[in-house]
Amino acid sequence: MIEIENITFGYKKKKPIFSNFSLELEQGKVYGLLGQNGTGKSTLLYSLSGLLFPQKGEVKYSGQAVSKRLPSVLQDVFIVPEEFELPDISIEKYVRINSPFYPKFDKKMMYEYLKCFDMPTDIHLGALSMGQKKKVFMSFALATNTSLLLMDEPTNGLDIPSKSQFRKFMALGMTEEKTIIISTHQVQDVDKMLEHILIINQNEIMLNQPVSEITDKLSFRRSED
Amino acid sequence: MNNTFDIKRFGLLLKKDFFENWRKYMLQALTLFSIILVCFIFQSLNKYSHSNGDYLISYGYDMINGQLVIICFIIFTGAYAVFLSQMMDSIRNKQKRIHYLTFPCSSLEKYLSKLIIHVVGFILVFLASVYLADLIRIIIYSLPESNFEVRSIRLLGELFDEKDNKPMALLSAIYLFVLSLYALGSTFWQKSGFVKTTVALGAIAVTGVLIIFGVAATLFTPESQIDLPKLSQGTQDILYYIATAITFVCTVFIYVLAYYRFKEAELIERW
Numbered sequence: 001m002i003e004i005e006n007i008t009f010g011y012k013k014k015k016p017i018f019s020n021f022s023l024e025l026e027q028g029k030v031y032g033l034l035g036q037n038g039t040g041k042s043t044l045l046y047s048l049s050g051l052l053f054p055q056k057g058e059v060k061y062s063g064q065a066v067s068k069r070l071p072s073v074l075q076d077v078f079i080v081p082e083e084f085e086l087p088d089i090s091i092e093k094y095v096r097i098n099s100p101f102y103p104k105f106d107k108k109m110m111y112e113y114l115k116c117f118d119m120p121t122d123i124h125l126g127a128l129s130m131g132q133k134k135k136v137f138m139s140f141a142l143a144t145n146t147s148l149l150l151m152d153e154p155t156n157g158l159d160i161p162s163k164s165q166f167r168k169f170m171a172l173g174m175t176e177e178k179t180i181i182i183s184t185h186q187v188q189d190v191d192k193m194l195e196h197i198l199i200i201n202q203n204e205i206m207l208n209q210p211v212s213e214i215t216d217k218l219s220f221r222r223s224e225d
Numbered sequence: 226m227n228n229t230f231d232i233k234r235f236g237l238l239l240k241k242d243f244f245e246n247w248r249k250y251m252l253q254a255l256t257l258f259s260i261i262l263v264c265f266i267f268q269s270l271n272k273y274s275h276s277n278g279d280y281l282i283s284y285g286y287d288m289i290n291g292q293l294v295i296i297c298f299i300i301f302t303g304a305y306a307v308f309l310s311q312m313m314d315s316i317r318n319k320q321k322r323i324h325y326l327t328f329p330c331s332s333l334e335k336y337l338s339k340l341i342i343h344v345v346g347f348i349l350v351f352l353a354s355v356y357l358a359d360l361i362r363i364i365i366y367s368l369p370e371s372n373f374e375v376r377s378i379r380l381l382g383e384l385f386d387e388k389d390n391k392p393m394a395l396l397s398a399i400y401l402f403v404l405s406l407y408a409l410g411s412t413f414w415q416k417s418g419f420v421k422t423t424v425a426l427g428a429i430a431v432t433g434v435l436i437i438f439g440v441a442a443t444l445f446t447p448e449s450q451i452d453l454p455k456l457s458q459g460t461q462d463i464l465y466y467i468a469t470a471i472t473f474v475c476t477v478f479i480y481v482l483a484y485y486r487f488k489e490a491e492l493i494e495r496w
Contacts, residue, residue, distance in 0.1 A: 051492040075329035087245040
């Protein structure tokens with residue numbers, strides 16, 4: 001479904017972050033994208049959404065090059081970045097203006113997600129704190145029902161109760177048709193919902209395995225001491 | 226699904242672009258209208274009061290029509306250049322870029338939406354502001370106790386009333402070409418676009434003039450005699466038409482270039 005074919009990318013020419021990097025991601029899984037700072041997690045997410053063009057190679061989504069930014073691809077891909085801006089309008093207006101561009105948008109579910117976060121539905125986006133805006137934006141993102149949802153540090157800016165609400169919120173929105181990729185350092189906030197772990201470091205995929213296989217390999221024994 | 230241009234999707238995008246920024250546009254329109262009104266009233270006050278209410282109306286329109294047109298021209302140039310420089314405001318920072326570039330519309334639709342708001346929309350708002358400000362001017366100076374005779378502004382007639390409009394048409398084409406460069410500048414500089422584009426244009430103009438003078442100084446001496454061929458009126462007309470047409474084509478080319486620059490925009494700036 002998502003094919004990253006031999007991409008080479010760097011913010012500076014002489015210092016590539018990815019060099020002939022390839023990866024294939026399957027549909028219907030929740031991926032956790034982990035790694036140290038500066039290893040290219042956010043860069044990978046941006047490349048998957050067509051925000052960055054690799055110098056070589058291609059990123060394809062369902063056979064289409066993401067870099068072309070075709071509406072048919074973009075309406076099925078949604079990215080929740082770490083930082084974002086919302087216009088100074090009511091949430092009702094925001095949904096009315098933006099939802100027609102996503103054919104699978106579910107307004108009823110949008111309000112369910114807001115309820116999950118204890119957010120009222122008759123609010124003005126300009127009056128919200130950053131954490132509240134994040135809840136609204138993530139609710140909208142999940143309600144678009146795009147087949148690919150990318151989230152960069154989704155729990156950043158959420159308070160402790162909200163992080164618990166986030167887990168319920170994601171459980172509500174996960175379906176077999178959706179592929180979700182979550183890039184995060186706060187693994188403890190999302191560990192229970194992850195199905196596949198990806199760890200990248202220095203242009204290498206250090207780990208690319210389902211959680212079930214990882215847990216099968218690990219065993220815990222109580223010592224006699 | 227049409228991935229290049231869909232009229233329904235484009236209409237929704239225009240609506241989105243307008244309603245998400247309506248406060249900003251309203252403020253800019255009010256500012257523009259206020260500036261025009263203040264200038265009109267000030268100029269009328271300045272001119273009419275000094276005439277002691279005893280003046281002639283020449284050529285069928287207000288005696289200060291020419292001055293009002295010059296005021297409109299100056300305000301239009303400045304305001305249009307500033308407004309065009311903000312055309313790519315939707316990608317001025319990282320957060321806005323992420324949203325706008327990944328929004329499910331084609332690059333052509335996004336660009337045309339911006340162009341319509343910043344070109345067509347601006348011109349309509351400008352004309353509406355001029356005529357509304359002029360109406361207020363007429364109302365103020367047509368009060369029964371005043372003995373002024375005022376007429377509504379004649380905007381385009383002042384520029385194109387002469388029998389030979391070709392020089393004016395060529396000048397207009399050059400003027401529109403220079404303004405289009407601000408649209409191109411907005412794709413390079415989303416922050417302080419107006420200042421940076423003006424500086425860039427100034428630098429290019431100065432460099433061009435220096436090169437031309439340098440070449441001319443090298444090729445020709447003060448003693449050189451240059452006999453330019455005398456062109457017939459018909460040939461001059463054709464040259465005017467060709468120059469005007471080329472300039473209009475160049476203007477369109479600049480807007481097309483701005484589109485391709487926008488289309489290639491990424492999350493980071495690449496030169």
